Amino acid sequence: MTLIRRADPHSVEDCAAIDAYLEGHPDMTPFHRRQWIGAVAWGCGQKAHYLVAGDPIRGLVPLNEVHSPLFGRALVSSGFAVGGGILADDMTTTEALAEQVWELAARLSCPTVELRGGTLPGHWPEDVTTYLGFSRALATDDEAELLAIPRKQRAEVRKALANKLTVDVGDHDAHYAVYAESVRNLGTPVFPRALFAAVLDAFGDDADILTVRRDGVPLASVLSLYHRGTVMPYWGGGTAAARPARANDLMYFALMRHARERGCTRFDFGRSKVGTGAAAFKRNWGFEGVPLAYAKRTANGQAAREINPLDPRYTLPVRLWSKLPLVVANRLGPLISRGLG
DSSP states (O other), X not given: XXXXXXXXXXXXXXXXXXXXXXXXXXXXOGGGSHHHHHHHHHHHOOOEEEEEETTXXXXXXXXXXXXXXXXXXXXXXXXXXXXXXXXXXXXXXXXXXXHXXXXXXXXTTOOEEXXXXXXXXXXXXXXXXXXXXXXXXXXXXXXXXXXXXXXXXXXXXXXXXXXXXXXXXXXXXXXXXXXXXXXXXXXXXXXXXXXXXXXXXXXXXGEEEEEEEETTEEEEEEEEEEETTEEXXXXXXXXXXXXXXXXXXXXXXXXXXXXHHTTOOXXXXXXXXXXXXXXXXXXXXXXXXXXXXXXXXXXXXXXXXXOOTTSGGGHHHHHHHTTSOHHHHHHHHHHHHTTTO
C-alpha cells in the first residue's frame, strides 16, 4: 500500500521533493505549484495543503481549504484556479490520493471537494460540459499573428493599432484599478489586492502585468502567468473607456508580441463557460474550445457548492452589484470574493 501523507510546508526536503516531482511531470500546471496555493493562502486566507503519495513521490495533489459564510466550505484543487487536480504515476495512486482527499475534507468539515483537472478518480462525478479551454500556437511575428486572427477580429486589432495607445509592463496599481472597475461592471466582487500581490511575488519572473493606456490613463490591464513556453493571461479587464478605444483588443495582441519576446510559443486564453460571450470572443480570435474535465464530490445529504454567477439565483445580486459605486464595491468585494475559491 502506498503511504500518503500531508507534506510539511516548512520542510526543505518536502518542498524540494514536490518541486522535483512537478518539474518532471508532463501535466503539471502553474496551479499545481507550491507558489500558487501558497499565494491563495496568503492573499485570501484559504489554508493550503499538499497530499503526497510514496517516497520517492509517485503522486500528489495541491489543495486549498476554502471557507465562506455565504458559499460554504470546500476543499479545492486548486483554489482560485482553472486547473489543478491529482498528478500521479498510475491510476492506483490517483484513486488512493482521491480517497485521502475525501477523508481530509471530512476532518476539515468541508462537505464538497472540487478537482479542477488532473487525473480524475473513476468513481467521482465528472463535469465535461460546463467549461472550455482555449489555446493555440503563437505565430512567428506580428504580421503572421494578424493573419492567424479571423478577418472580423483582425480588423478590430488593426483599428486598435491605429489608435494613440501605449503599452507598458509592471504597474500593479494600474492593473488593480482597471480590474476592479471591470469586474464591478460585470456584477462580480473584486478579489483581494493581496492575492494579486502574492501571486506576483511568489511567481517572480513567471508572472507579470501588461497595461494599455491612452494619454497616460490606464484603460486595460492583464496579469499573466508564464509556464513552459506558454503565456496565460489570467486576470484581465478594461474600464468603460476601453471598448470605444479598442484597448482590450490591443492588450491581447500586445501580450502575444510580449510573450514571443519572452520566448513563448503558445497562448493559453484560459477557460470560459460554454455558450457565453467570453467563449465567443475567444473564438473570434481564432481559438477553438476544448472541454475541460473537472470532478466534484459532495457529502450525502449536503447541497453541492455552487458559485456560478450565471445561476438564475444570482441574476438580481449581479445586476445590483454592477450599479454599486466603485469605492463601495472595492471595499466590500474582497470580503466576499476571498471565499469564492
